[in-house]
Amino acid sequence: MSCSGGFLLQLTQRCKKHPKQMMQIHSLIVTNGHLLHYPNAPLSDQWMPTLLYNALISAYHTHKHKVLLFTYMLANQAPPNSHTFSPLLKSSPLPLGTTFHSQTLKRGLLSDPFILTSLLALYARNQLLPHAHRVFEEFPMVCIVACNAMLNAFSINGHMEAAVAFFERMPQKDVYSWTTVVNGFALNGNFGASIRFFGKMMSHGDVVRGLVKPNEATCASVLSSCANLDGRVALDCGKQVHGYVLMNEAKLGVNVGTSLINLYGKMGRLSNAEKVFRQMVVRKVCTWNAMISSLACHGREKEALDMFEKMKLHGLKPSSITLVAVLTACARGNFVREGLELFRSMWQDFGIEPIMKHYGCVVDLLGRAGHVEEAAEIIRNMPFKPDASVLGAFLGACRIHGAIELGEEIGKKMLKLQRQHCGQYVLLSSMNAEKERWDHAADLRREIMEAGIHEIPAYSMVDLT
Template sequence: MKQIHSLIVTNGHLLHHSNAPSSHQWMPTLLYNALISAYDNHHHKSLHLFSHMLANQVPPNSYTFPPILKSSPLPLGSTLHSQTLKRGVFSDPFILTTLLALYARNNLLPHARKVFEEFPVFLIVACNAMLNAFSMNGDMETAVSLFESMPQRDVISWTTVVNGFALNGNFGASIRFFGKMMNHKDVVEGLVKPNEATCACVLSSCANLDGKTALDCGKQVHGYVVMNEVKLGVFVGTSLINLYGKMGCLSDVENVFRIMVVREVCTWNAMISSLASNGREKEALEMFEQIKLQGLKPNSITYVAVLTACARGKFVREGLDLFRSMWQDFRIEPIMKHYGCVIDLLGRSGHIQEAAEIIRNMPFQPDASVLGAFLGACRIHGAIKLGEEIGKKALKLQTQHCGQYVLLSSMNAEKERWDHAADLRREIMEAGIQKIPAYSMVHLT
């Protein structure tokens, strides 16, 4: 590349001359487009180049707008939409698809549909973008209707719907739609083949369901990956580790981890979580050290996983040291989940006063999950007065939730403080809060 660059310079072809032939009239536009594309991930720089382009009366064309629209915030995106109309390039499929995606990610589904209707002919790329728009905005019924009306589908079409159900929490439907895909003539006849993204999506759905059926489905997908030589990349491998870890299949977890050629931080996070949730907390901590030896940088999720391991293993000193190291070593700002893990760690180990001190000094208001973990620890260790002090904050956060009231009332009843327990029960009734009835579930395999 550098040799070619040198030849261009030495032969005098680098500069654009004013007396160049008319066939070169679009050269400035091409140069600006190349620079804008090069700054694809630096939105402010690409926008500055676009402004400079207009100031110098260089006409933008259909290749100018997609990279700018790709990362534009909504108000600017609408302005650029107007520019495409003004410049007569609005009907370009790439511009229409990028605009559609812009409105979809900003939850403007009617705008996305209006852009979609501007496509003059059927384009599978446009349909896939619209499928994703419906999925992102929770309208899976319309997404499926559009999918079924498409005269042609590719693997992205199928994967978008499978992932759409998962995005909206309907993991069972995600798995069933994948099953429909595998039995469809497009797959049977080899016209469409599930790829890494498809497999990762359905494995993630399996991991979010309990029971033998979900595990069996995950194993079938794993078998398909092996038999059809689908790439066992980071996404599929991590999804398998996550699934097997949640199902308690640690030998499968270790096998997948061992054969993975490329492991990213997300892979190590899944491995640490799997070990932590299956009674091998010490190994989870050792794996955290291995991340650093591999030259990878732990992220916020890594610390949630390793702090959870500390809480379950009651490694108080190690957990507190890790919590402090987040900012000191990696400049990771602790979020609510990290504080929840630390409160759980101290609560399980009986360090109630220390947990209360952390709650009082948190840089933001603790949420109900943090306070609920603390109240549970207070009940186990009999710290009633401290529980009542912190419990008042929980009641303010969840005024219409019966859980915290019932927990506080039960704590007082266990210590035979019947008047306090009765007062809390009375508050539930006066506030009109309905106690959620308990139930049991039997899972038949």
């Protein structure tokens, strides 16, 4: 079957999101000889191999395929151009990224703003902020896209003071500029600053005049910050964002809707969370995760399991986070059989390898139900060392059900490997003291002192808002 290069190029560009069709088109391009460079061909045809290679590199999702295509491109003497390197740089690890940087320099392509932006992002995500800043200084003309890329570099590297100072100096700001700073504060754990900066955005003249309008990413980011804070102020802010979205958007997007469910769920407003869930036209796995988790954490465990079944009926494949939420519901609702069946079939049914959080949920599930020996057996057979959450769940169960000796056997063995878990030492000591095993309690306290472990002081907080 003979096809022209131009026709195959159009097919490649149209089928980027369809991997099977892409492989078929790739085969047609190869068998028709369109990836070979012919120096004596008409000038209009000499660039066809480059265009096809660029389209294929952009279409393939795995970095391995992109690099392999680039290697063939050089071997077949098809000259790379500015459109070749941007998709390569976006997916490259650092050592290979610097090699591509050298290639662009060698070929005189460093004046291209797309390549410079990709290089800036490469160094930023690898925590090489000085390199990113040096690339920024190489832009022939500073535009808002370049400024936003540099702003993001400061943000993802935790330099929020520098990010805000840079933002203030920017001659022009768009919604991406504001969102980058709002999200930057959230990424660095300063949720209050994220909310305050969003407030500053909403009162800015550009927003008031309608020149800049918060988008879904802006609203989802500030809602996430609200969900990570306690108190009435955070809830009120989230409600105001919700109101703004309802007034200005035709429908709830996936990111905003999921963030609202997460916020209302954490704040105990389940009726609000359920209302948002029902209003959403499109629901992805993350949306179902948020709803299942909200139900599981507020005493509606059976409804959480029912929601999980509905999710599967909708043809959605559960993620690792989904299974943590469902196992949590099983633990809190005392659904031991269902929880163990799910845990044992994770890989077979969903292709998900259990991680620490899943083991922690199962230990909690068995411990709450009084199956302390079975929980100990799970810990003994774990493929990795248990963390503080797993040990805490197990020791808490031992304390409730009076299995002091078993708790001490497992606990002391694990704590020798992880001496930083001072809270678990204290819990073991308290368990022995409650049973008047004063010598064991004293030994544990002495171990804490000899290991140089300092107890973290507790504190109480009252919300007066």
